[in-house]
Amino acid sequence: MLKRLKFVFPFAALAILVGLFVLSRQTVEEVPREKLALMTSLPLYWGEASEFAELASGQGELPWVRARLEERYDLYPIDSLSTEIELGREAFDRILIAQPRAISPEDNVALDEWVSQGGRLLLVIDPLLTGSYSVPLGDPSHPTTVGLIPPVLERWGIGIRYDENQAFALQSVESGGLQLPFAMAGEAHLLGSGTATCTISHEGILARCKLGKGRVTMLVDAALFELHQESSNSRKSLLKLTEMAF
Numbered sequence: 001m002l003k004r005l006k007f008v009f010p011f012a013a014l015a016i017l018v019g020l021f022v023l024s025r026q027t028v029e030e031v032p033r034e035k036l037a038l039m040t041s042l043p044l045y046w047g048e049a050s051e052f053a054e055l056a057s058g059q060g061e062l063p064w065v066r067a068r069l070e071e072r073y074d075l076y077p078i079d080s081l082s083t084e085i086e087l088g089r090e091a092f093d094r095i096l097i098a099q100p101r102a103i104s105p106e107d108n109v110a111l112d113e114w115v116s117q118g119g120r121l122l123l124v125i126d127p128l129l130t131g132s133y134s135v136p137l138g139d140p141s142h143p144t145t146v147g148l149i150p151p152v153l154e155r156w157g158i159g160i161r162y163d164e165n166q167a168f169a170l171q172s173v174e175s176g177g178l179q180l181p182f183a184m185a186g187e188a189h190l191l192g193s194g195t196a197t198c199t200i201s202h203e204g205i206l207a208r209c210k211l212g213k214g215r216v217t218m219l220v221d222a223a224l225f226e227l228h229q230e231s232s233n234s235r236k237s238l239l240k241l242t243e244m245a246f
Contacts, residue, residue, distance in 0.1 A: 036069065037092040037094070038075055038078065039077075039079070039081070039096070041100060042143045042225055042226070043063060043133075044063055048134050069096075081106075093120060094246045095121050097122070098122075099222050103152075108152040115211045115216055116211055116214060118214050122217050124221075125147040125186065126147045129146075129147075131222075155195060156211060156216065160186045161187045163187070170182075173203050176201065180223075180237060181233075183223045185221035186220035188205070188218060196210060197210045206219055215245070217245035
């Protein structure tokens with residue numbers, strides 16, 4: 001009997017381990033990823049026109065920002081805030097707006113209400129893009145070169161300054177474990193009054209605001225999102241920034 005137990009026990013232990021693995025795998029698969037809406041003029045979802053053709057044919061690689069975001073979120077490109085965002089089970093609790101083409105008055109109102117009700121917004125507004133693109137300036141597919149400041153920022157009590165005499169060079173700033181690259185960046189500043197409570201860090205590049213039940217994280221430079229190639233530093237920065245915002 002003792003000899004038989006010596007052989008039975010390893011098989012029983014193996015069965016238990018396999019069962020635990022299957023249960024843990026099912027648990028992971030059953031947990032749905034959070035939905036993340038994306039509004040941008042930057043080639044973050046499909047890449048540039050030349051890359052889009054490759055992706056459509058099943059070739060090429062996804063833009064690295066999209067690839068990293070989709071490791072954690074279900075990504076949904078949107079064009080309008082007033083008609084496409086709502087809070088709730090079937091809508092969006094998180095939005096990334098990066099160098100948008102335009103935010104209409106209706107979109108400003110919708111965004112203000114959405115954040116106040118509990119939405120989490122990562123807003124990237126760059127006064128002057130410095131990245132290189134395959135399409136020329138003036139082409140409709142070229143990203144918005146000069147960031148359009150949404151009027152809702154003034155309502156929240158935050159403004160953006162820009163020094164055109166700053167050095168035209170890629171630099172970086174680190175604070176609180178978050179390193180951010182920047183080039184020809186804007187500077188966030190408090191207006192003294194507004195509906196949001198904001199703090200500013202990273203030498204003015206990053207602002208974090210509480211508004212009603214929601215939160216706004218604003219980055220006044222898009223250099224991180226303009227990088228064509230991913231590096232270990234850019235990956236860490238993107239993941240840390242999204243964790244902070246969402």
